[in-house]
Amino acid sequence: RKEVEQDPGPFNVPEGATVAFNCTYSNSASQSFFWYRQDCRKEPKLLMSVYSSGNEDGRFTAQLNRASQYISLLIRDSKLSDSATYLCVVITNTGGFKTIFGAGTRLFVKA
Amino acid sequence: GAVVSQHPSRVICKSGTSVKIECRSLDFQATTMFWYRQFPKQSLMLMATSNEGSKATYEQGVEKDKFLINHASLTLSTLTVTSAHPEDSSFYICSARSTRAIVAEAFFGQGTRLTVV
Numbered sequence: 001r002k003e004v005e006q007d008p009g010p011f012n013v014p015e016g017a018t019v020a021f022n023c024t025y026s027n028s029a030s031q032s033f034f035w036y037r038q039d040c041r042k043e044p045k046l047l048m049s050v051y052s053s054g055n056e057d058g059r060f061t062a063q064l065n066r067a068s069q070y071i072s073l074l075i076r077d078s079k080l081s082d083s084a085t086y087l088c089v090v091i092t093n094t095g096g097f098k099t100i101f102g103a104g105t106r107l108f109v110k111a
Numbered sequence: 112g113a114v115v116s117q118h119p120s121r122v123i124c125k126s127g128t129s130v131k132i133e134c135r136s137l138d139f140q141a142t143t144m145f146w147y148r149q150f151p152k153q154s155l156m157l158m159a160t161s162n163e164g165s166k167a168t169y170e171q172g173v174e175k176d177k178f179l180i181n182h183a184s185l186t187l188s189t190l191t192v193t194s195a196h197p198e199d200s201s202f203y204i205c206s207a208r209s210t211r212a213i214v215a216e217a218f219f220g221q222g223t224r225l226t227v228v
Contacts, residue, residue: 034216034217041202041224042206042218042222043117043204043220043221043222044155044219044223045219046218047219087154087155089217091208091217098145098157098160099145099157099206099208099217100157101147101155101157102154103153103154104154111146
């Protein structure tokens with residue numbers, strides 16, 4: 001089993017749609033959780049941190065469920081510019097800090 | 112926010128030569144940096160963890176003698192791809208963790224696209 005697993009995608013949605021991505025992680029000792037966005041041939045960039053209390057930033061909402069070891073990202077009112085790969089990222093500290101990436105979910109927003 | 116600078120952004124080299132990639136944390140100290148490789152349409156794969164002042168920790172399947180990592184200072188880690196072959200052509204990205212923030216996050220360099228011909 002992979003340490004971090006994401007929806008395979010790709011997601012093809014029209015502008016204005018609401019889309020949700022899911023991610024699960026296997027290490028219950030994981031400490032920090034993030035969603036990163038990666039555009040083609042570019043480095044990943046932090047989209048938002050994920051907290052148990054939930055985190056909302058404009059059209060983006062991230063949730064963490066530690067009991068289920070599950071992370072989600074909700075994008076409302078999708079824009080063309082939201083088209084990218086979204087990476088679920090988990091930081092663990094078992095024998096040293098390690099940043100683990102999910103395989104990423106590709107999103108295509110179409111006019 | 113914290114900035115990580117990676118150089119070069121693009122390099123083309125001949126098979127059999129070595130290539131050095133630099134990763135610098137510009138406004139914070141990074142005792143630990145990470146090196147990733149990403150093949151087309153695939154996820155970032157951790158290659159190794161670079162520890163300042165000590166040996167790097169390599170992931171399973173990554174040849175330590177081929178991918179030499181040096182982390183001589185708190186702001187610089189280098190990855191040298193030795194005797195590069197066409198199958199080493201990939202996108203290499205470094206990241207460094209900032210421990211200043213309440214929730215530690217990873218900052219990434221711009222990436223280096225290596226093409227071995």
